[in-house]
Amino acid sequence: MACYTKKTIAFLGAGSMAEAMISGLVKAGIVPANQIIVTNRSNQDRLNELEGIYGIRGVKRDDLLFEEVDVFILAMKPKDVERALQSIYDDVKPDQLILSVLAGISTSYMEQNLRAGQQVIRVMPNTSSMIGESATALSPGKQTTRNNVKLATDILRCIGEVYLINEEKMDIFTGLAGSGPAYFYYLMEHMEKEGQKAGLDTETTRQIIAQTIVGAAKMIQEQDETPTELRENVTSPNGTTAAGLDALDNFGGGEAISQAVKHASKRSQEISSQLQKTLLKPEEKKLKAI
Ligand SMILES: NC(=O)C1=CN([C@@H]2O[C@H](COP(=O)(O)OP(=O)(O)OC[C@H]3O[C@@H](n4cnc5c(N)ncnc54)[C@H](O)[C@@H]3O)[C@@H](O)[C@H]2O)C=CC1
Ligand SMILES: O=C(O)[C@@H]1CCC=N1
Known part of the structure; x- marks a missing residue:
């Protein structure tokens, strides 16, 4: 694609x-890097750092030109x-798309805290976005158009695989x-500690384990067998794997x-319900504003 x-x-x-996503998007060449903007509350050094590494634009919050932005990522x-x-309520237009990667923050919470008709999408990426290998979920809000869902999907595909899911499944996807x-x-x-204790150097141990995990993950992606079948293929009767798996079971590994x-x-879920409780009703908001 x-x-x-x-x-x-x-x-x-x-x-x-934010950095993981920026890195993935820049590596994928999704837009000229100067079409990616990043801002924070006040840490200018951090903005300079991201500018330096990725060639994007680090902009002070007060200097952000909202009208030049198509997609905001919270x-x-x-x-x-x-x-x-x-802080963005007055500046963002309902047809500007807002993606949120925040754990536990529902689309309805965002909709209730922004202007009527605001286009929002809840997104759950992971830090493997950094190298274009995220597993990212996406759940659109009530007002979000199909075109904007497509736009978000196209952007997020640049940092890995994308799954459109019902929002009620966002908590388990996050877990x-x-x-x-x-x-x-x-x-x-x-695993690394054990390799080191047995005399392997740290870097070699790390690469051995990483390759083992990559190989196992690719077997799942590229073969038809289930994890159970693949595990059984590794496990010889009374062999080394059986001894390892017994220890995992005895020490509660599966349950953990x-x-x-x-x-x-x-x-x-808790983050969602805690925030939903603090949500002001529209009439309370008016009173607060007075
Ligand atoms: N770290 C991870 O693996 C993942 C994190 N997330 C979500 O991403 C969000 C950020 O997580 P991290 O990057 O780990 O946190 P972090 O603490 O590293 O970064 C938070 C950033 O937000 C900025 N910030 C705070 N208030 C702001 C405001 N009003 N306007 C603009 N910037 C503001 C801070 O200055 C800081 O730069 C969280 O909500 C988390 O649930 C989602 C998926 C994976
Ligand atoms: O630990 C957290 O809350 C965030 C959300 C998913 C991964 N990191």
């Missing part, structure tokens, strides 16, 4: 997720979203894929993995 758009994209938030922490939405890379890094940290996904997903 050709990775190209004429649109101007502005990131509000300049942290690790990339602040969920706790900062209310203030962020307040699996948004947080997922961290589980594999955690696994790698533990299930719980990690469940807890991450539950946390995404």
